[in-house]
Amino acid sequence: MAAEQDSILDIRGVAKRFDSVVALRSADLKVRAGEVHALMGANGAGKSTLVKIITGVFPADSGDILIGGERKVFRSPAEARQAGIVSVYQDPAIVPDLTVAQNMRLARVGLDAVRTAMRSLGVERVDLSRAAREIDFATLRLIDLSRALASNPRILLLDEITAALPIDLAERVFAVVRDWRKRGASIIFISHRMAEVAALCDRATVLRDGVTVGVTATQGAEEKIVNMMLGTEVAKAAVSGAARAKQTASAAAPALEVRDLACGHGLRGVSFAVRPGEVLGVAALEGQGQEELFDCIAGVRRPDAGEIAADGKPLRFRHPADAVRAGLVLVPANRLQALLPQRPIRENVALPIFGRLKNWGPIAMKDERRRVEEAVRRLQIDTRASSELKRLSGGNQQKVAIARWLAAGFRVLLCFDPTRGIDVGTKRQIYSLLREVAQQGASVLLFTSELPEIRLACDRAIVLFGGRISGEMPADDADEARLLRAAHGLIAADAEATA
Numbered sequence: 001m002a003a004e005q006d007s008i009l010d011i012r013g014v015a016k017r018f019d020s021v022v023a024l025r026s027a028d029l030k031v032r033a034g035e036v037h038a039l040m041g042a043n044g045a046g047k048s049t050l051v052k053i054i055t056g057v058f059p060a061d062s063g064d065i066l067i068g069g070e071r072k073v074f075r076s077p078a079e080a081r082q083a084g085i086v087s088v089y090q091d092p093a094i095v096p097d098l099t100v101a102q103n104m105r106l107a108r109v110g111l112d113a114v115r116t117a118m119r120s121l122g123v124e125r126v127d128l129s130r131a132a133r134e135i136d137f138a139t140l141r142l143i144d145l146s147r148a149l150a151s152n153p154r155i156l157l158l159d160e161i162t163a164a165l166p167i168d169l170a171e172r173v174f175a176v177v178r179d180w181r182k183r184g185a186s187i188i189f190i191s192h193r194m195a196e197v198a199a200l201c202d203r204a205t206v207l208r209d210g211v212t213v214g215v216t217a218t219q220g221a222e223e224k225i226v227n228m229m230l231g232t233e234v235a236k237a238a239v240s241g242a243a244r245a246k247q248t249a250s251a252a253a254p255a256l257e258v259r260d261l262a263c264g265h266g267l268r269g270v271s272f273a274v275r276p277g278e279v280l281g282v283a284a285l286e287g288q289g290q291e292e293l294f295d296c297i298a299g300v301r302r303p304d305a306g307e308i309a310a311d312g313k314p315l316r317f318r319h320p321a322d323a324v325r326a327g328l329v330l331v332p333a334n335r336l337q338a339l340l341p342q343r344p345i346r347e348n349v350a351l352p353i354f355g356r357l358k359n360w361g362p363i364a365m366k367d368e369r370r371r372v373e374e375a376v377r378r379l380q381i382d383t384r385a386s387s388e389l390k391r392l393s394g395g396n397q398q399k400v401a402i403a404r405w406l407a408a409g410f411r412v413l414l415c416f417d418p419t420r421g422i423d424v425g426t427k428r429q430i431y432s433l434l435r436e437v438a439q440q441g442a443s444v445l446l447f448t449s450e451l452p453e454i455r456l457a458c459d460r461a462i463v464l465f466g467g468r469i470s471g472e473m474p475a476d477d478a479d480e481a482r483l484l485r486a487a488h489g490l491i492a493a494d495a496e497a498t499a
Contacts, residue, residue: 007066008033008186009054009155014063015210016049018391023049025210027063029188031155036177036187038197038218041207042229042423043395044382047190048090050207051157054188055087056080067155078108084154088161090394090421091336092144096133103132104147113150114143120179121146121172137334138165138286145173149180156180157188160394162196163421166286166449167484174200192423193450194222230425252276253312255443256328256412258297261306266292268467269306274412274443279434281458281475282447283483289467290447294416297445298330299323310411324352327411333420335401341390345381346372348389348400352408375403379433395422402430412443419448431457454478465489 011029015022024046031037041047052058054065056074065072067083074080077087094103104114111128118124121142132140141161148156158177162170177187177200189201197204201218206228214228254273261270267289274280284290295301297308299317308315310326317323320330329352332338339348349372376383379399382392389400398418405413415434419427434444434457446457454461454475461478463471463486471486 006032008068009188010064010066010069011050011054012064012066014050014053014060014065016046016053016058016061021391022210024053024060026212027207027210028212029205030215031186031188032202033186034181034184035203036181036189036201038201038204039188039190039207040197040204040225040229043426044393045207045229045423046210047207048159048394051087051089051159051188051190054080055085055157081151081153084152085157086148086151086153086155087157088141088145088148088159090160090163092132092137092140093147094132094140094144097131099129099131100126100135100143101128104128104150107147107151109147109150113152114146117146117149117176118143120149120176122169136287136291138169141165142169142172145176149176153185155186155188157190159190160192160421161189162191162193166284167451168285170196192421192427194225194424197225198222226424229423254309255311256297256445257307257309257312258293259307259309261293261296261303261308262467263289263292263296263301263303266467267296267303270464270467270469271306272462272469272472274445276441276443277438278460279438279444279446279458281454281461281478282445282464283451283454283461283478283487284447284464285487288464288487290464291416292467293464294330294414294445294447297323297328297412298414299328300330327409328414329405329408329410329412330414331398331401331405331416331418333417335394335397338401338404339389339397342388345376345383345389345392345400349375349404349407352404371407372403375406378406379403380429395426398422399426399430402433406437410442412445413437415444415446417447417449419450419453427453428456451478451480451483454483463487 007030009031011027014024014027016024027046027050039047053060056076056079072083101111104111115124118126123139123142126139126143145161161173180187191197198218203215204218204225205215206213206225208229216224252275255276256274259271262268270293282290292301296303299320299322310328315326350368353368353371379402381399381403382396389397419430434446438444448454455478458475460474462469463483465487466489470489
């Protein structure tokens with residue numbers, strides 16, 4: 001083990017406040033040269049704030065940052081980059097309406113270096129003249145990482161880089177991280193996926209409520225890290241809260257039926273049904289038709305063929321609002337697509353209620369307030385920064401995206417990777433909520449990129465490969481190995497196995 005004086009980055013007592021919200025109280029972090037160091041903590045613990053202070057996005061209110069033993073104060077990300085510190089943030093630092101090449105020029109990195117990094121990540125075929133908004137989110141994450149690597153960083157900060165990635169693309173990131181560690185670079189790795197941290201990282205620093213509460217080697221330390229993140233009693237409560245017994249789906253007519261649905265090149269004749277009281281899981285690697293499936297059911301895209309029916313009635317959507325009126329509501333992976341970041345929590349939660357008003361006139365404020373408060377209470381949303389949603393942690397923003405439909409009501413909840421980039425306690429809380437709404441008679445269609453979560457949250461699972469169903473099984477049989485075999489097309493489709 002290297003000695004402490006070999007730390008290339010030394011953070012001491014860093015604090016940061018945003019108005020009345022204390023984001024960091026006293027954060028310490030020591031990262032050694034040639035180390036992959038995990039930065040752990042529940043949502044709202046201060047991880048992203050610390051990353052942005054290190055990279056010059058925010059100034060610290062107090063505390064010190066030492067690089068190679070020398071005190072530094074960065075007034076902008078450009079200054080941090082000149083010192084060899086580069087970050088890939090949770091949301092890609094890419095302007096949607098500019099081309100990829102124009103975005104790279106904004107970041108002042110050479111296109112040749114970007115292309116080299118893209119080759120190492122397997123995305124070299126992306127046309128750099130395409131507008132960034134035309135490229136899927138997972139690929140944008142890899143392009144953003146390529147931009148960071150093109151700066152040849154000494155210290156690379158990766159904030160939930162794999163949260164938007166399926167297993168195959170995440171493995172490419174791991175390979176690149178290991179390669180940069182061999183070169184002597186240091187990587188600060190933020191992830192809520194414990195398996196990734198154990199496989200990739202040497203040590204972990206844990207934040208709780210803006211304070212560094214411990215540092216540990218990662219091997220075999222999952223339970224220790226969870227306890228430090230949440231506090232021992234809260235961690236125990238989170239585990240017991242997630243372990244709700246699954247129920248048998250109602251024998252009534254399906255709440256949602258999809259029949260021979262096809263869309264573009266991604267979806268090629270998919271059929272299944274979800275019954276009242278059932279949580280149906282969907283598993284797939286990147287680009288196997290899952291996005292097209294959810295977009296068609298939610299009215300975002302029009303299918304090329306096939307039929308969608310709710311409560312036995314065929315549906316035709318011209319607009320997502322038509323799906324909402326039919327009781328089919330979507331919680332997207334990119335929560336900011338569904339929310340108004342500049343507006344308060346209350347308005348974000350209440351918005352679908354306003355959308356269902358049939359006549360002009362006074363709004364029943366008492367009823368609206370009751371519904372909003374009940375939804376916020378059920379999801380335990382942190383309302384300390386209630387004036388603007390963008391001030392909330394990622395996990396609390398995702399809770400708001402779900403809370404709005406709890407307040408408005410629905411028949412079928414369509415959840416596309418709802419726990420992407422959120423902490424273990426919040427994940428378990430959301431999955432417990434999905435079980436609860438199913439027990440109350442609603443239906444849930446859940447895509448998750450974290451395969452172990454299928455068994456925790458779902459009653460049954462289907463797997464997509466090449467735009468078709470390649471496997472269907474009860475959740476109790478949906479271990480990670482079987483799901484992966486089906487996701488690679490190694491299990492023959494058996495659409496009637498558990499119908």
